[in-house]
Amino acid sequence: MPSATVLYSEKSYADDSVERRIYGPDVRVIFPATASNSLADLSDEDCAAAEGLMILRFKVFAEDLKRFPRLRAICRMGVGYDNLDRVAAADRQIMILNVPDYGTTEVADHAMALALSLRRGLLMHHETQRASPPAAWRYIDDPLLRRSSVQTFGIVGMGRIATAVALRAKAFGFRVVFYDPHLPNGVELGLGVQRAATLEELLHQTDTLSVHTPLTRETRGLLGLKELSLLPKGAVVVNTARGPIVDIDAAATLLKSGHLAGVGLDVVPVEPPVEPVPELIRAYRAREDWTLGRLIITPHSAFYTPQAWDDIRSKSAETMRAALLGPRAQNVIPPESD
Template sequence: MTSGRPREKGSPGDEEAIETAVANLSDDEPALDRGSRSQKAFAGASCSACVSDPRDDALLTSVPEQERSFARDHLDGARIERRELSPELAREHAEVSILSPMIHDPVTVETLEIFEDLDAIVTRSDGYDHLPSEWMRSNDVQGFHLDDYATESVAHHAMTFILASLRRVPEGMAMTLDEDAGWDRSTLMNRHLQDATIGVLGTGKIGSRVVEILSTFGARVRGHDIDPDSSLEQRPGFAYADGLEDLLRDSDVLTVHVPLDETTEELIGERELNKLPEGAVLVNTARGGIVDQQAVADALGEEQLAGYAADVLPGEPDPPDLELFSGHDRVMLTPHLAAYDERTTNARYEYTARVVDALLGDDEKTLRRFRVI
C-alpha cells in the first residue's frame, strides 16, 4: 500500500510558488476540503522540500457540511468530499489507496475498479452489507467497519421506540392535533413497560445494551442469538428463549438487533409476525432488509401488529415502501437517525481516523479489531 508520496528537494523559487498557489485557492470551491487542496497546491509548486501528509492517501466521501469540522479535527490532511462516491469522483482521486464511504454511498465494483492502487475500504458505519465483499476478497482489498462506535446511541433510539410505542405516543399525538377527536383518551389505554415482555432479537453489542437498559427499568426481557452471551443471564428479568419461535411467542415488543446477511434477509416476514402475540409491536434499528415491509403493513391492517417503529428501511436513502405506511398513526419512521448526534458523529470520525492511521502505520492490532473483510 502506498502511504504517502515523498517529494524531492525543490529549488529556491519553491517558497514563492507555494505562496502564489495557496493564495489562488478559492474558499468556496464546492467539493474538496481546503486542507487537502493546500497539499495539491504545494505539489503543483514543485515543493519537494515538503513531504505530503500520509493521510492524503485517504479519500472520505459523502461528508456533509455540518460534519466537516469533525472530519477535519480527526482526519486533517485527508481528502474530504461532500459528494457521494461515483465513477467521476473515483477518477478525480484514482491514486488514493484508502477509501472511506458512508453507508448510502453506491460502492460498486465498476467504481472501485477505477482506483489504481486501492488497498482498503473503511466504511464509516458499523454495518458493512453495502460493500462488495466477494470482489474485495478476490482483489486483496481489505474491509473495515467502525465496531461499537454507536452502541449507546442506537440502544437509546430503540428504547425511545419501545417506550413511545407502549405509551401510544404516535396515536396520542394524532388525537391531540385532531380538532374533531375530542381528547377521548379512553381509546388509548396504553401498556406499562413492566407489564410487557420485550423480545430482543440479537444480543451482540447493541442488543445486549438494550437488555441492560430494559433490565434496569425492571422489564421482563427475553433474547435470542446464534451465539448467546451467558453473562446477560445474570441481569434481573432476562432469560434466553428456546429458539426464535419461542422468542416470537413471548414478545409483546420485538426489537431487532441482528446484522443483515443472506441468513437474515427478510428474517421477519408474515409467518414470524403471525407468531407474535396479537397486538404486538415491532421495532427495527438494525437494517431495513431484515424485515418484510409488505408483511408489516398487512399485519398492521389486520391489527396483528399494534405498532411499528423503524429507523431503517430497504432502499435507503430513497426507500420504495414508504407509501405502505402512509396514514398509519401507529407507525414511527425515522431517517436512520439512531447514530446521528454530536457525540456519536464525533466518534465516527475518531474511529475512522484510528483505522486510517493504523493502515498507514501498519498497526495490525488495531486493524484486527475493525477488519471485516
C-alpha cells in the first residue's frame, strides 16, 4: 500500500511515467483528468487525500488550504514561490519546497542574450534594416552600443542564476559588481567579482543592470523611478526575475526620456498582461519609435528549453518524495526568509 499521496494541481505532461518511476510504489500519484484553471477545479476527494501538492502556475491562498486537511508539503515546480501563502502554510506546519536548480543555465543565458542583444545593437539594426525604406547600409552611432570592457555589469541578488550570469559577464569582459545584503562576506572573493555595500552604490556605477532577486516583501518595487534614475545616463536594465521588482512605468519614463538606453524584460508585473496594459507594453506592441531596438519583451520564457522542462518534472518529484518519505527534506523555504 502507498504510504503517501501526491496531487498534481495542473495537467502539464501527457502521462505520469516519470513520476511513477521516481515515486515508486510508496507514493500514490493523482493527476487531474482534464486541464484545470485553478485549485477550485480539483475534486474535494483528491484534495482531502493529498499529503503533497504540486503547484506550477496556480496561487495558493489561506482559504485554499482548508480543502487539504492532510497536507504536509507544497512543492512549487520552479524557482520562485511568491504565489504561495507561506504564512498560512507555516500556521498549518506545511512545508514549502521549490526547485532551484532546473533552469539556471537557461535563465543566465537569456539574461546575457537580452543584455548583449541590446548593447551590441542587434535589435536596433534589425529594426532599421527591415524598415521601408531600409536604413543606410552602415552602423548606427548610438549610446546603446558600448564595448563590454568599458562597462560595469551590475547584478541585484547573487543566488545560483546570478552567479551563472556573473561568470558569463566576466567572460565577455565586463567589470562585474553585485549587491546582495543576505550573503556572507567573501562571496565576491570566490567569484572574482566586486561587491557593493548598498543598492545605491551599485546603481551609481552600473552601465548594464541585471535583476536576479526573488520577489518578497523586501524586493517588491525595489527598483522604482528614484532607484533607476541613479543609473548613469545610457544604462540598460534587464529583468529575468519577477516583474514587480522593477517599476515598469518608471522604466517606460526613463526609456522614453533617453536616460535609459535599453530595457530587456522576460517578466512583467501582471502575467499574462491584461488590458489596460502598462505604457511600456502598449508602446512596444504599437512599435513606437522610442521602443524600436531599445526594448525587448519575452513572455516569461527565459527558463525554457525541452531539457529544462524535463528537469522541472523530475526534480520536483524527487523533492516531494524526499519531503514525504525522507531521508531528509530538500529545498525547504523557511517562513522567515521573506
